[in-house]
Amino acid sequence: AQSVSQHNHHVILSEAASLELGCNYSYGGTVNLFWYVQYPGQHLQLLLKYFSGDPLVKGIKGFEAEFIKSKFSFNLRKPSVQWSDTAEYFCAVSQTGANNLFFGTGTRLTVIP
Amino acid sequence: KAGVTQTPRYLIKTRGQQVTLSCSPISGHRSVSWYQQTPGQGLQFLFEYFSETQRNKGNFPGRFSGRQFSNSRSEMNVSTLELGDSALYLCASSRVGTNEQFFGPGTRLTVL
Numbered sequence: 001a002q003s004v005s006q007h008n009h010h011v012i013l014s015e016a017a018s019l020e021l022g023c024n025y026s027y028g029g030t031v032n033l034f035w036y037v038q039y040p041g042q043h044l045q046l047l048l049k050y051f052s053g054d055p056l057v058k059g060i061k062g063f064e065a066e067f068i069k070s071k072f073s074f075n076l077r078k079p080s081v082q083w084s085d086t087a088e089y090f091c092a093v094s095q096t097g098a099n100n101l102f103f104g105t106g107t108r109l110t111v112i113p
Numbered sequence: 114k115a116g117v118t119q120t121p122r123y124l125i126k127t128r129g130q131q132v133t134l135s136c137s138p139i140s141g142h143r144s145v146s147w148y149q150q151t152p153g154q155g156l157q158f159l160f161e162y163f164s165e166t167q168r169n170k171g172n173f174p175g176r177f178s179g180r181q182f183s184n185s186r187s188e189m190n191v192s193t194l195e196l197g198d199s200a201l202y203l204c205a206s207s208r209v210g211t212n213e214q215f216f217g218p219g220t221r222l223t224v225l
Contacts, residue, residue, distance in 0.1 A: 032212055034213075036216075043203075043216050043217060043218045043219060044216040045216070046213065046214075046215070049213055090156065097212060098212060099161045099163075099168070099214060100146065100158045100169040101148075101214065103156035103157075106155060106156075
């Protein structure tokens with residue numbers, strides 16, 4: 001069965017600090033990978049996605065993620081966080097072409113001004 | 114283009130009752146998926162509908178069911194509600210040929 005692990009439950013950073021959130025998945029086949037963000041009081045929004053090709057993908061708001069197939073990882077990065085990045089971040093995986101997403105438990109990011 | 118809409122936004126029911134939640138996908142999207150979000154279990158996939166047919170199903174009991182109409186709108190139904198069904202129910206839609214899903218705001222169900 002597919003599973004997704006996000007090892008950081010709560011991360012607290014000061015503005016301008018660099019961010020890296022870990023995501024590891026378990027699945028033997030070809031996968032699509034996603035990072036979603038949920039800002040306080042808002043619905044889930046797609047930050048970025050990996051379907052195929054260049055393993056370094058860039059998303060909205062300066063976020064990027066790197067797919068490392070050998071490590072089954074898809075870590076999210078941002079060089080300099082802002083207070084407005086305070087939110088909960090979810091990593092998700094699906095079998096290629098399927099619409100049933102498996103989500104990690106989420107990482108709550110708090111950015112201190 | 115309007116996003117995914119879900120109605121109602123909030124519901125309070127008592128144990129044993131049944132509930133129906135509604136989801137209108139983004140115009141042109143034909144796939145609708147449902148998810149349950151709880152503090153303990155996180156986000157879990159319920160089922161997906163495409164062209165009025167259930168295409169995928171998660172690991173939930175038969176009390177959870179759904180359907181999709183010809184205009185791609187979808188409903189999910191939970192019968193014989195239990196306290197543990199209290200959750201945020203999210204609907205997501207996607208276009209044909211992509212599994213990039215767009216989420217609605219959710220329906221917050223509280224079972225007393």
